[in-house]
Amino acid sequence: MAQPGRGVAAQAGAALPAAAARLELAAAYGGLSAVERGRVQALRCDVSLPRFGLEPELWRQLAGEVSQVFHLAASVDFALPLAESRAANVDSSREVLAFCRACAWRGKPDFRPNYVSTAYVAGRRQGWLTESERNCGQAFWNAYEQSKLEGEEMAAAAMDEIALTIYRPSQIIGESRSGRIRKFFGYYEFLKLAERDRMPVLLADPGARPDLVPTDYVCDAMLHLSERPEAAGRVYHLTAGLSQSLSFERIFGLMYQVLAERGGGVRQPRRYRHGELEALATPAELQRYHLSPLKLLQRTYRPYLDSERDFDCAATQRELAAAGIVLPDIERTLRLSTGYALDSRYGTAGSSAAANLKLSDRMQDGSHEAQVA
Template identity: 30%
Template sequence: MQNTYFFTGFPGFIASRLITRLVRRDESASFELLVHPSQLEKAQVAVRDLCAAGTGTPEQFVLIAGDITEQNLAIEDEYLDELEDRVTHVFHLAAIYDLAVPQDIAYRVNVIGTEQVGKFVRRLHNLQRMIYFSTAYVSGDRTGQILETELELGQGFKNHYESTKYEAERIVQQLREDLPVTIIRPGIVMGDSKTGETVKFDGPYFVMRFLDAFSQFPLPYVGASEARINLVPIDYIEAATVHLAHAGAEANGVFHLTDPYPYRAREVYERICQELVGKKPIFTLPAAMISSALSIGAFRRFVKVEKETIAYFSCRAEYDSTEAQRVLGAAGIQCPDFHSYIEKAVDYYKAHRNDPEKMILVR
């Protein structure tokens, strides 16, 4: 049977790159891409770009106008019947990833949207695999070792992004009871380890934006925490996801796509300083002081950094990835070391730091 891949989250960066890898693996595959009506024109351009780059032909891609938050994903009944027989793999990537997102928006997209996708998946007659993109940070404010088998342990959450992704994963965990489901929990995603390419300057890129604002002054460390920060390049996420989508029963479960050997946040910050502005920090400011400053809207907008980012540089969680390493290691898929790709990441940032499409609007 020909593979038919159903995606939410297109024309997003990760979805587009996953599709490229899937076409390389299976040139005869077809793609059913659920797209919000507001994104249809952008999606049409994205498909043309994929085909122009040699990723498939226009006939392999179908854009479906729909909405994950609506009943039956707002797909017409007649076409929904066709999908029930045709779809073999579902990749659910659509979500609100903004750390500063209001609760009502996050809940509608991340929780209700996942609930509706789950109902759709249950209708499929030839499902081989559902891949759900969660996050390692469903662990919330827990500290210490976090296992792939753990989820509901009474944790609190640093923001509405975390809490709604946690609620969404609870829904998908229920699907695991009788469906072939893979839950992906990435760490903080960086750009491509070989090219530096990324779609948005968020996460650790906020550090680069902060340094842009103060590069002419002596640079501080932010806090004295010994916490480690878990960064993973996008190409590792892609390679792991495509492998797991075709790995059969051993892919049933939850996988931390995290760095098994993460560096201290202080060391990561220092290396970014050296690569971006050519000097090391020479003194330390309390993290609470920076957090208070970022509570002031004018300062936050000046440095272009979200307040919620600071918490991830003092996160005391350690993400065990034993199962991911076991399954992926057998296929030769490993997370690249941070120091092997940070120069590429900074070079890409330097080349595109003024691109408005890559900027996160900080309010």
């Protein structure tokens, strides 16, 4: 930490008052006390720029004070060209790692950097996907996956110099106890269309099991492992694993069950595999599909709807369970989070400030934000 109990959140683009307002909303979401909020400082910078765009003296000052870094800055926009994904995900990794080296060289024995990657650095690989594997010459479904692998390779190379831990979460869903979530991507985008009766067909392999993991499980795991000396130099799959994952048939069934319980009056559409739609769908279904925003959503997420990934996470789950961190029930979490998304109007209910935060998050996509503590 820069000082005992003090944290710094680096944010790009917005003026400091706007950044401070976003931090205040984030602190309120996290339930921080007034004293805890007072320990968090907003710092205007861009982690993809050399020295984060800071004056050299300030950058060196921070490097001399910081004892822990969590690098979560990333763009998760699957549609970006490779050059733009690299600017967000690789350039930021390079600069954060340079900062971490400077922190370590200044002789803080307890300095710990934490690097958040993604389980989907596996790209198009199939079969047993282990934590020890990284670049196996795989192809990728999108620039996001490729740029995240390139960033992770840089982090792995830095392990010889700094006591770094790499985390690979899968697809994040809401908190297991309340269903809360801040960014309504993936499943929640399909839920929004279903609620509005704008999902004329379902296109997915019904038996495929996507890897969904509650956000509090991921956060609890990272916080615990960041304090364990033996976690330095290791890679952790923060995933559910196939045996604890739900099929798309069950996931979409649960979605429409919750909508029905709330009196939505929305009927579950017919389900097709990709490649079957044009041959088997009715003319009315085809017309609605081609005019629906679902078509664009399917184009974005198709690789994750057609197949499943078998992430090796057994050893990590055993290690976390020994510390009392157990993977929550995925179906229960998804049901709670579906209700939370509907009740919160996907993060916009309650106040205009919350709506503005949601819009800001969607526009920036976290691509130039990092946290140091």
